[in-house]
Amino acid sequence: MIIDKIENSGLYLNLGKRIAKAFKYINSTDFSRIEPGRYEIENDNIFAIVNEYETKNVSDCVLEAHRKFIDIQYICSGVELIGVAPLVNQIPTKEYDESKDCAFFNEETSFVEMTGGMFAIFFPDDLHMPGVKTDSILKVKKVVIKVRI
Secondary structure (H helix, E strand, O other): OEEEEHHHHHHHHHHOHHHHHHHHHHHHOOHHHOOOEEEEEEOEOEEEEEEEEEOEOHHHOOEEEOOOEEEEEEEEEOEEEEEEEEOOOOOOOEEEEOOOOEEEEOOOOEEEEEEOOEEEEEOOOEEEEEEEOOOOOOEEEEEEEEEEO
């Protein structure tokens, strides 16, 4: 996992052409003018999901992992906590669903505060729990770029 500010995204372009293309999309798009929804960047290999939501109690959030896609989660505005943990040998609470590229877990996590202008990259061996509230419920606008491995 990588957590950083978007102005440092150039440090990660050598992680692959698709990740570089995802960062180009983030850096060249005015998300204040983009409505929530799915936006194709490179067919089903790279696409963006723009979300607006209110953060939730940790008990209402789910720890997840993916196999086919890397997540780049970019906070456009707002503040949320993201729970993180390495995927080692944990047993999922909900088995991997190939059609949704997702498995769910119930494990101990560490929390990172994500503010506007920050991003996180989650690889298949990273468990992550997005959308957790800080001290109060806040509205967040976030873009999740799905990058096929």
